[in-house]
Amino acid sequence: MKFKKITRGAFVPLIIFSCLFLQACTSTAQTTESAQDSLRQQIDLIIEGDYVVSMEKDGTVYRDAAVAVDKGLIIAIGPASEISSAYQSLSTLKGDNNIVMPGLINGHSHAAMTLLRGVAEDMALLDWLNKYIFPAEVKFVDAEFVRIGTELACWEMIRGGTTTFVDMYYYADITAEVVESCGMRAIISATVIDQRSPDSENAADSITKGLAFIERWKDKNPRITPVFGPHSNYTLNAEQLRAVRDAAIDAGVAINVHMSESPYEVQHSKESYGTTSIEFYDSIDFFDAPTVGAHVVWPTEAEIAILAERKVGVIHNPTSNMKTAAGIAPVTAMLKAGIHVGLGTDGAASNNDL
Incomplete structure (x- = not known):
């Protein structure tokens, strides 16, 4: 086959025609693409994954899927295409x-205690607290300690897939500031304890400062929820626990408390109040305020019924319970009774990691 010879003069119009043709094709393609774009809803973010765990009731796990997010809310889940x-x-x-799934929730922690990791090992809870942790906190813990320790804890939790945590420690404002800056969610407890602590002198001082913290942070940031954190019924007496309950109800916030954690606590309650730990709390109407109990290792059958009736949430801390020889919580019995049970790590000093 012979090609027709194209002279220079004829080549110029051909170039012009080709350019116009390509321009027209490009314009048509752009128009088509623009039309398609105009039909698509504009959103902030799409997260893709080889698998997406939807957490729908039927347990659907999507393959080659994506999550659509706009203004901080998930608006769609489905195949990536x-x-x-x-x-x-x-x-x-x-x-x-990668797998895309909801962030994990650490239901009980003392975030800044990452800096006390390894301070005391292989001893029962009360010896661990009274001989090592409480003295170390009074000596070393200040606002800067809490800031650095909480930053480290947030990094560690994010690395492990945790995006929300419940905290109880000192200098709650500092913890809130760290959470605000790192992008996590947190329920932050203002610790109440009747002894000299890093940020308070006694229970009354703790409650006063706790109320001020709650007032500053309530409704300030949707990712941060301030609550009260009375330490336990062996570091606070009945009158002080009632005062915390009343303050929480007046402020419209919940309570996060160590509850029935060890044999010592149960024995202390019997000797001091004539009844077991959870029955004591119930006897003073402590659960009139929304309450989450951390540990709950030693509830009786009657106390499990109380927790269910009073809608008290429970956070199981298995590694910490083993490390401090607190015991093995009756998780199955609590679940069977209809109690909502979550998981927590406790602080890194009584767990070693988050």
């Missing part, structure tokens, strides 16, 4: 070799 067809995002996180 469908999500990309329906939404146009400002940012997309590629999820090759």
